[in-house]
Amino acid sequence: xxxxxxxxxxxxxxxxxxxxxxxxxxxxxxxxxxxxxxxxxxxxxxxxxxxxxxxxxxxxxxxxxxxxxxxxxxxxxxxxxxxxxxxxxxxxxxxxxxxxxxxxxxxxxxxxxxxxxxxxxxxxxxxxxxxxxxxxxxxxxxxxxxxxxxxxxxxxxxxxxxxxxxxxxx
Amino acid sequence: xxxxxxxxxxxxxxxxxxxxxxxxxxxxxxxxxxxxxxxxxxxxxxxxxxxxxxxxxxxxxxxxxxxxxxxxxxxxxxxxxxxxxxxxxxxxxxxxxxxxxxxxxxxxxxxxxxxxxxxxxxxxxxxxxxxxxxxxxxxxxxxxxxxxxxxxxxxxxxxxxxxxxxxxxxxxxxxxxxxxxxxxxxxxxxxxxxxxxxxxxxxxxxxxxxxxxxxxxxxxxxxxxxxxxxxxxxxxxxxxxxxxxxxxxxxxxxxxxxxxxxxxxxxxxxxxxxxxxxxxxxxxxxxxxxxxxxxxxxxxxxxxxxxxxxxxxxxxxxxxxxxxxxxxxxxxxxxxxxxxxxxxxxxxxxxxxxxxxxxxxxxxxxxxxxxxxxxxxxxxxxxxxxxxxxxxxxxxxxxxxxxxxxxxxxxxxxxxxxxxxxxxxxxxxxx
Amino acid sequence: xxxxxxxxxxxxxxxxxxxxxxxxxxxxxxxxxxxxxxxxxxxxxxxxxxxxxxxxxxxxxxxxxxxxxxxxxxxxxxxxxxxxxxxxxxxxxxxxxxxxxxxxxxxxxx
Numbered sequence: 001x002x003x004x005x006x007x008x009x010x011x012x013x014x015x016x017x018x019x020x021x022x023x024x025x026x027x028x029x030x031x032x033x034x035x036x037x038x039x040x041x042x043x044x045x046x047x048x049x050x051x052x053x054x055x056x057x058x059x060x061x062x063x064x065x066x067x068x069x070x071x072x073x074x075x076x077x078x079x080x081x082x083x084x085x086x087x088x089x090x091x092x093x094x095x096x097x098x099x100x101x102x103x104x105x106x107x108x109x110x111x112x113x114x115x116x117x118x119x120x121x122x123x124x125x126x127x128x129x130x131x132x133x134x135x136x137x138x139x140x141x142x143x144x145x146x147x148x149x150x151x152x153x154x155x156x157x158x159x160x161x162x163x164x165x166x167x168x169x170x
Numbered sequence: 171x172x173x174x175x176x177x178x179x180x181x182x183x184x185x186x187x188x189x190x191x192x193x194x195x196x197x198x199x200x201x202x203x204x205x206x207x208x209x210x211x212x213x214x215x216x217x218x219x220x221x222x223x224x225x226x227x228x229x230x231x232x233x234x235x236x237x238x239x240x241x242x243x244x245x246x247x248x249x250x251x252x253x254x255x256x257x258x259x260x261x262x263x264x265x266x267x268x269x270x271x272x273x274x275x276x277x278x279x280x281x282x283x284x285x286x287x288x289x290x291x292x293x294x295x296x297x298x299x300x301x302x303x304x305x306x307x308x309x310x311x312x313x314x315x316x317x318x319x320x321x322x323x324x325x326x327x328x329x330x331x332x333x334x335x336x337x338x339x340x341x342x343x344x345x346x347x348x349x350x351x352x353x354x355x356x357x358x359x360x361x362x363x364x365x366x367x368x369x370x371x372x373x374x375x376x377x378x379x380x381x382x383x384x385x386x387x388x389x390x391x392x393x394x395x396x397x398x399x400x401x402x403x404x405x406x407x408x409x410x411x412x413x414x415x416x417x418x419x420x421x422x423x424x425x426x427x428x429x430x431x432x433x434x435x436x437x438x439x440x441x442x443x444x445x446x447x448x449x450x451x452x453x454x455x456x457x458x459x460x461x462x463x464x465x466x467x468x469x470x471x472x473x474x475x476x477x478x479x480x481x482x483x484x485x486x487x488x489x490x491x492x493x494x495x496x497x498x499x500x501x502x503x504x505x506x507x508x509x510x511x512x513x514x515x516x517x518x519x520x521x522x523x524x525x526x527x528x529x530x531x532x533x534x535x536x537x538x539x540x541x542x543x544x545x546x547x548x549x550x551x552x553x554x555x556x557x558x559x560x561x562x563x564x565x566x567x568x569x570x571x572x573x574x575x576x577x578x579x580x581x582x583x584x585x586x587x588x589x590x591x592x593x594x595x596x597x598x599x600x601x
Numbered sequence: 602x603x604x605x606x607x608x609x610x611x612x613x614x615x616x617x618x619x620x621x622x623x624x625x626x627x628x629x630x631x632x633x634x635x636x637x638x639x640x641x642x643x644x645x646x647x648x649x650x651x652x653x654x655x656x657x658x659x660x661x662x663x664x665x666x667x668x669x670x671x672x673x674x675x676x677x678x679x680x681x682x683x684x685x686x687x688x689x690x691x692x693x694x695x696x697x698x699x700x701x702x703x704x705x706x707x708x709x710x711x
Binding site for chain 1: 617684688
Binding site: 006068075 | 208313321322325
């Protein structure tokens with residue numbers, strides 16, 4: 001529980017922004033607007049991370065999501081034809097809405113029905129050093145596997161998007 | 171001079187040496203008056219942000235003049251010299267002109283994104299100023315992950331450029347923004363790797379911590395890490411879209427790049443943001459590589475922020491210099507430079523730094539021995555690496571094409587017959 | 602109860618925020634016609650999971666409280682890899698089928 005008024009106000013403003021932007025992603029009709037609202041949503045989530053005293057994760061979130069993934073998505077939007085750049089739903093929107101609503105109800109119920117073991121600890125001090133230690137001591141194998149995963153993803157993306165070379169016409 | 175006056179001057183000199191003393195006084199005043207806890211935060215935030223934003227505004231105006239005068243002198247032109255002494259009023263006239271201009275917007279532009287793009291382009295540059303250490307205690311937002319924050323906030327500019335290019339609905343704007351993104355994505359890697367070497371050496375990502383490291387061992391990072399300095403300087407001048415690498419707005423190729431369709435103050439924002447970004451990058455270089463507010467013993471006599479501003483403008487002069495003297499790269503040259511030269515060199519440097527840091531930790535040598543040794547070794551290796559790369563990777567200079575090039579569907583006229591002298595020099599037979 | 606709602610941040614509040622984001626992301630992923638819209642939904646769900654992980658790491662009793670942040674960083678890494686491959690897939694599909702609408706990519710339908 002965080003009792004500091006300033007942090008609480010920041011949390012509620014950020015939460016409202018994030019959820020509002022997420023709803024706008026659903027509702028706007030232009031795909032490019034949806035991507036930009038999603039980028040704003042990512043930045044809001046980074047703010048939430050700072051409230052939860054995870055400064056390193058927050059900066060990583062901005063660097064990767066807002067800086068890289070959002071740009072990648074705008075790129076993909078631009079590569080699709082102009083006629084397809086709309087943000088409409090398929091016929092499955094009604095069952096999807098029901099399912100999403102059910103998930104929300106279940107999460108709310110579980111959240112309030114469980115008695116959590118709340119630790120009365122304060123905010124973490126600077127996390128970067130201890131995170132680095134965690135990555136290189138107990139989690140060194142997942143860390144290495146993650147680098148292999150990134151390598152695989154990079155090669156996969158190149159192979160998927162590489163065009164077949166035209167035979168050279170002399 | 172009476173002793174009383176002398177103490178008065180030295181006392182006040184001490185007070186402006188670190189402006190945090192001033193804000194500390196104000197905070198104490200509020201606390202003594204019984205002001206609430208949060209008011210102190212608000213007041214110090216407003217003081218710091220106000221100071222930084224007014225500095226940015228002043229810098230944007232001054233730098234227009236500096237840039238035009240210095241580049242004019244370098245290119246044997248006069249530069250602005252009509253308005254006021256030395257043309258000092260020229261930036262004011264420019265600003266008034268931009269404000270008066272009609273703000274045109276193409277009918278096919280995507281209105282909201284078109285308007286938001288220049289604002290989103292300006293904000294990250296201003297955000298970056300928040301974490302810079304202006305003095306020993308003069309940091310507005312003391313972040314433990316300062317270096318990472320610099321990278322994250324500057325990566326937001328790419329999205330703004332893309333918004334500008336996409337929403338203008340103009341082929342040249344889109345070309346410009348595609349070029350910017352290709353360049354940003356490519357040069358991000360050497361920049362991160364170059365800064366990683368510094369972080370490894372200093373053992374902290376906190377910018378003030380990096381300055382303190384340099385102050386502790388009396389060695390600016392540029393001496394310990396010359397290779398990252400060159401990599402960072404070149405990569406960042408590409409990211410800034412300044413002239414050796416301004417392919418994004420190469421006016422002879424693609425009109426004005428991503429801001430072709432912008433006019434009036436919207437264009438003014440792009441222009442100001444470019445100047446601000448140049449200053450903030452100079453500030454990063456002077457913090458990370460040149461020791462920030464520290465300058466051997468000088469920072470005990472002169473306020474640290476004055477030294478810092480002096481260093482910022484020294485680096486800024488280097489940027490203006492490259493802009494004034496170098497011709498523009500081609501797109502493919504620029505991208506090849508990032509991938510084939512900068513990135514491998516930066517990776518080599520990371521390996522080297524990691525080995526050096528490990529050696530220092532394990533051997534237990536004293537800093538007085540290790541620092542001069544590493545300075546000598548790293549400088550020698552930097553020179554060796556640069557020359558090795560030049561020998562290995564530089565394309566051979568072709569005075570005559572060694573083979574005929576055909577393109578599908580294009581009839582290429584045959585080359586003029588080489589003379590006997592050409593054949594003797596290049597070894598190419600006449601066709 | 603205003604003191605419950607606005608004066609403090611509790612674990613439940615953050616979990617609810619994560620729940621909302623997850624539900625919106627789920628709806629996006631299940632309902633959007635455009636492949637990029639689906640991808641946006643997936644990214645939003647991953648973000649919701651990260652919010653939840655960090656909330657547990659901040660509030661709940663644990664011998665190693667920072668592990669939540671480590672997990673969140675792994676999730677971000679996987680999300681970056683996933684986004685690049687998914688967008689490459691979208692482009693490859695567009696090249697062959699001239700569409701990225703997922704209800705028109707039905708070659709494997711019985």
